[in-house]
Amino acid sequence: MKLGIYGYGNIGKGVELACSQNKDIELFGIFTRRDKSSVKSILGTKVYSADEVMDFKDKIDVLAICGGSATELPTMTPKLARDFNVIDTFDTHAKIPEHFHNVDKEAKESKHVALISCGWDPGMFSLNRLYANVLLPNGKDYTFWGRGISQGHSDAIRRIEGVLDAKQYTVPVESAVKRILDGEMPELTTRQKHIRECYVVVKDGYDKDEIEKKIKTMPNYFDEYDTIVNFVTLDELNKNHSGMPHAGFVIRTGTTGKDNEHKHTISYNLKLDSNPEFTAEALVSFSRALYKEYKRGTTGCLTVLDIRPKDLSINSYDELLKHTL
Amino acid sequence: MKLGIYGYGNIGKGVELACSQNKDIELFGIFTRRDKSSVKSILGTKVYSADEVMDFKDKIDVLAICGGSATELPTMTPKLARDFNVIDTFDTHAKIPEHFHNVDKEAKESKHVALISCGWDPGMFSLNRLYANVLLPNGKDYTFWGRGISQGHSDAIRRIEGVLDAKQYTVPVESAVKRILDGEMPELTTRQKHIRECYVVVKDGYDKDEIEKKIKTMPNYFDEYDTIVNFVTLDELNKNHSGMPHAGFVIRTGTTGKDNEHKHTISYNLKLDSNPEFTAEALVSFSRALYKEYKRGTTGCLTVLDIRPKDLSINSYDELLKHTL
Numbered sequence: 001m002k003l004g005i006y007g008y009g010n011i012g013k014g015v016e017l018a019c020s021q022n023k024d025i026e027l028f029g030i031f032t033r034r035d036k037s038s039v040k041s042i043l044g045t046k047v048y049s050a051d052e053v054m055d056f057k058d059k060i061d062v063l064a065i066c067g068g069s070a071t072e073l074p075t076m077t078p079k080l081a082r083d084f085n086v087i088d089t090f091d092t093h094a095k096i097p098e099h100f101h102n103v104d105k106e107a108k109e110s111k112h113v114a115l116i117s118c119g120w121d122p123g124m125f126s127l128n129r130l131y132a133n134v135l136l137p138n139g140k141d142y143t144f145w146g147r148g149i150s151q152g153h154s155d156a157i158r159r160i161e162g163v164l165d166a167k168q169y170t171v172p173v174e175s176a177v178k179r180i181l182d183g184e185m186p187e188l189t190t191r192q193k194h195i196r197e198c199y200v201v202v203k204d205g206y207d208k209d210e211i212e213k214k215i216k217t218m219p220n221y222f223d224e225y226d227t228i229v230n231f232v233t234l235d236e237l238n239k240n241h242s243g244m245p246h247a248g249f250v251i252r253t254g255t256t257g258k259d260n261e262h263k264h265t266i267s268y269n270l271k272l273d274s275n276p277e278f279t280a281e282a283l284v285s286f287s288r289a290l291y292k293e294y295k296r297g298t299t300g301c302l303t304v305l306d307i308r309p310k311d312l313s314i315n316s317y318d319e320l321l322k323h324t325l
Numbered sequence: 326m327k328l329g330i331y332g333y334g335n336i337g338k339g340v341e342l343a344c345s346q347n348k349d350i351e352l353f354g355i356f357t358r359r360d361k362s363s364v365k366s367i368l369g370t371k372v373y374s375a376d377e378v379m380d381f382k383d384k385i386d387v388l389a390i391c392g393g394s395a396t397e398l399p400t401m402t403p404k405l406a407r408d409f410n411v412i413d414t415f416d417t418h419a420k421i422p423e424h425f426h427n428v429d430k431e432a433k434e435s436k437h438v439a440l441i442s443c444g445w446d447p448g449m450f451s452l453n454r455l456y457a458n459v460l461l462p463n464g465k466d467y468t469f470w471g472r473g474i475s476q477g478h479s480d481a482i483r484r485i486e487g488v489l490d491a492k493q494y495t496v497p498v499e500s501a502v503k504r505i506l507d508g509e510m511p512e513l514t515t516r517q518k519h520i521r522e523c524y525v526v527v528k529d530g531y532d533k534d535e536i537e538k539k540i541k542t543m544p545n546y547f548d549e550y551d552t553i554v555n556f557v558t559l560d561e562l563n564k565n566h567s568g569m570p571h572a573g574f575v576i577r578t579g580t581t582g583k584d585n586e587h588k589h590t591i592s593y594n595l596k597l598d599s600n601p602e603f604t605a606e607a608l609v610s611f612s613r614a615l616y617k618e619y620k621r622g623t624t625g626c627l628t629v630l631d632i633r634p635k636d637l638s639i640n641s642y643d644e645l646l647k648h649t650l
Contacts, residue, residue, distance in 0.1 A: 017581060021462040042583055097646045117650055124456065126650045127634055128593075131449065133649070134610035134637040135603070137346040183596070256342060256606060258367055262598035268453075269594070271508070273587035278460070281581060285459035303650055305635040305642075309452055312459040317630075321422045324458070325442055325451045325628055 001291045002028040003284070004060040006053065006080065008039060010244065011089060012066035014280025016045055022284055024314050028060050057083045061294075062287040064088075066280075074099055081106040081114045081301075085294050087287050089119045089279055096122065104301035113294045114301045118286045119279040120270055121145070125250045127304055128268040132252035136264055139254020140185045144172035144193060148246030148275060156221045157198055160214050162206030165234060167241040169197040172249065180251050183263045189224075196227040199241050201234045246275040285312045326616045327353040328609070329385040331378060331405065333364055335569065336414060337391035339605025341370055347609055349639050353385050382408045386619075387612040389413075391605075399424060402441060406431040406626075410619050412440045412612050414604055416447055429626035438619045439626045443611045444604040445595055446470070448629055450575045453593040455630060457577035461589055464579020465510045469497035469518060473571030473600060481546045482523060485539050487531030490559060492566040494522040497574065505576050508588045514549075521552040524566050526559045571600040610637045 003019060005012045008030050019027040020043060029046040032039045036049045048056075053063070063084040067073050073090045080086050081103050090099050096117055107114040117123065121143070129141060150170045157166035176192055186192075198215060202208055212229045216222055232240075251267040272278045286304060289311035293302065310320055328344060330337045333355050344352040345368060354371045357364045361374045373381075378388070388409040392398050398415045405411050406428050415424050421442055432439040442448065446468070454466060475495045482491035501517055511517075523540060527533055537554045541547055557565075576592040597603045611629060614636035618627065635645055 014581070017583060021581075093650070096650055097643065100646055122650045124460070127456070129649050130634050130638060130645065131452070134613075134639075135449070135606050137606075137639075181594075181596075256339070256346070256599060256602040258342060262602055264598060264603055265594075265596040267594045269506075269590075269592045271506075271590040273589060274581060277581040277587055278589055281460050281462075288459075303646070305645055305650065306633055308631055308633055309455050310630040313455060314459075314462075318422065320455065320630055321425055321628070324455050325418070325421055325447045325630065 001061040001288065002026050002059065003287055004028045004053070004056070004063045004084075005030045005045075005066060006050065006063050006076075007066035007072070008032045008034075008041070008047070009066060010276035011280050011283070012064075013042055014274070014277040015064050015066060015283055016042055017277060018280045018284040021281075022288070022314065025284060025288065028056065053080075054083060060084060061291050062087060064283050064287060066283075074102070077114065077116060078102040078106045081112055082110045083112075085112050085114065085290060087115045087118055087283055087290055089123075089283065090117045091119060091122055093122065100301050100303070108300040111299045113290055113298050115286055115290045115303060115307075116301060117303055119282050120246075120272075120275075121248065123279075123282050123304055124270070125248065125268070128250040128266075129252075130305060132250065132266045132268075135266060136252055136254025136256075138256070138260065139252050139264075142180050142188075142193075142249070142251040142253075144177055144249040144251070146170035146172050146194065146247055148248070148272070149241075149244055153196065153198075153221055156218060157200060157215055160211060162203050162211055164201040164203045165237055166198060166200045167237060168199075171195040171197050177249060177251075180253060181265060181267060183253055183265050185253050191225055194225060196222055196225045198227065198229045199232050199237055200229060201237050202231060243273070244275045245273055246278075247271045288312060288314070326386040326613065327351050327384065328612055329353045329378070329381070329388045329409075330355045330370075330391060331375065331388050331401075332391035332397070333357045333359075333366070333372070334391060335601035336605050336608070337389075338367055339599070339602040340389050340391060340608055341367055342602060343605045343609040346606075347613070347639065350609060350613065353381065378405075379408060385409060386616050387412060389608050389612060391608075399427070402439065403427040403431045406437055406439045407435045408437075410437050410439065410615060412443055412608055412615055414444045414448075414608065415442045416444060418447065421447065425626050425628070433625040436624045438615055438623050440611055440615045440628060440632075441626060442628055444607050445571075445597075445600075446573065448604075448607050449595070450573065450593070452629055453575040453591075454577075457575065457591045457593075460591060461577055461579025461581075463581070463585065464577050464589075467505050467513075467518075467576040467578075468573065469502055469576070470573040471495035471497050471519065471571070473573070473597070474566075474569055478521065478523075478546055481543060482525060482540055485536060487528050487536055489526040489528045490562055491523060491525045492562060493524075496520040496522050502574060502576075505578060506590060506592060508578055508590050510578050516550055519550060521547055521550045523552065523554045524557050524562055525554060526562050527556060568598070569600045570598055571603075572596045613637060613639070 065088040153168035390413040478493035
């Protein structure tokens with residue numbers, strides 16, 4: 001199958017790299033919204049201008065749309081679903097139903113297939129929430145994120161006057177994770193689940209105490225958390241905090257037995273050196289399954305919850321029976 | 326949907342209990358191969374004789390076959406697939422392809438649907454091996470079992486002359502698990518992965534040293550492991566080792582990036598107070614999905630790798646989009 005990359009930011013670059021690990025997937029090309037002559041691909045993949053994508057609508061089997069969830073994907077994915085099978089990483093949880101219905105309408109009308117909200121959360125964490133819930137109907141869910149960079153929180157700090165640059169790590173409270181893994185089912189407040197750890201570069205002439213106070217009291221982003229603010233130089237920030245690691249847990253604890261006397265814990269844990277490259281691996285493997293659905297005649301919008309696990313694999317069903325099951 | 330239980334051992338009892346946690350599933354009845362007047366169900370479910378099952382072939386939507394993998398399921402599941410939609414927990418990994426083909430043939434001919442090898446391994450661990458492999462094509466798999474009772478190894482000890490009773494715990498080597506969770510990709514021998522911990526009751530007049538030696542040198546079962554033998558009284562065994570806990574990890578570590586510079590770790594961990602009750606929860610939720618496949622017209626044998634995750638849930642797709650994805 002031939003995959004196209006639409007948008008060449010961190011995730012687009014990750015998709016390019018992920019294709020090189022999947023020998024059944026041929027990378028058709030990269031479509032950029034920047035001046036294409038200014039874009040050099042990592043592995044030498046051909047770069048087109050985003051405007052040219054329509055010229056290849058019968059040549060690309062799945063188009064991986066690698067844009068931002070806030071402003072780009074809500075219009076981009078439904079629009080491109082008119083002419084392509086598409087997959088995206090839309091991750092604004094509260095707006096998933098709306099995005100789903102917009103994409104579904106276009107994909108059904110044009111007889112294409114689409115898959116939204118692929119990645120690790122939403123994505124692999126969603127799958128694990130679902131599996132854990134059906135296995136332990138009588139139980140309680142916990143999702144922890146981190147230790148990892150939150151783009152949204154880093155951006156929020158950067159918008160404060162006097163801040164030159166900043167990175168924010170979301171950090172799960174270890175003692176809370178441990179209690180749950182040990183089978184407890186505590187009720188936890190926002191503060192008891194995550195710590196927010198900030199690395200901030202301040203411009204000359206601004207008051208650090210003032211900026212720290214503004215961060216710690218920022219509504220929604222920081223006020224409900226224990227927040228640690230570390231002031232660093234720009235050099236230190238670039239040297240020590242330029243990676244894009246992330247991590248997280250999905251845990252469900254529950255009970256079975258006549259008197260709920262048996263406790264069970266299911267946990268799924270990711271530890272990622274590169275959030276965008278891992279997300280891209282998910283995009284590429286779900287593209288494989290999506291194209292199989294297209295060939296079966298499926299149309300409309302799907303999510304990871306619709307995909308038969310076997311369709312994700314490059315291996316034959318016989319091999320899966322022998323070596324994976 | 327109406328579920329029948331065929332075989333009322335530990336897993337059959339677990340299925341009875343699991344049905345009470347799933348309000349869309351009605352338990353039709355229990356079919357026992359013992360004298361039905363001698364069997365009292367935990368929740369008062371009606372008990373029939375196994376011979377009577379054919380009288381209800383149009384009344385039962387899915388029959389959960391709760392027999393042993395060694396001698397019962399290989400003949401029971403294909404035979405019952407002629408008249409019922411069936412699900413089983415067949416767990417002899419090496420014989421899965423053969424069992425699959427036997428069941429598939431009968432189910433296809435009779436236009437029924439079947440699902441074999443449901444549970445946690447094979448089952449949830451298989452799913453996690455598959456997902457982790459597609460997400461990290463360039464990586465390495467590790468499966469650890471324990472701490473938990475191995476029925477097969479306990480039986481092997483009991484067959485030694487002079488042994489009155491015994492329980493064997495499979496225990497993962499903690500330091501090995503830790504290295505892998507930290508992102509290392511070591512090559513591990515059998516001995517480096519699991520310890521075998523035995524609790525043995527010896528009949529009067531037998532030599533404990535002799536029995537310990539026989540256990541530790543038993544081919545396939547113990548000779549490749551570090552084995553710890555503890556001699557206990559029958560009272561101690563019954564008091565401290567009568568539960569059926571189990572646990573385990575599926576871990577995959579892999580790399581992404583142009584020069585494989587980014588390391589990732591995916592781990593799935595189960596900690597179960599009751600192995601059969603958790604297995605039964607899997608049987609019941611996959612029965613729900615299996616019946617949906619039947620209503621779509623699917624026939625033949627399936628495994629957990631064929632099942633769309635959304636079909637496992639009691640919730641509507643709209644609810645899943647809102648709360649699970």
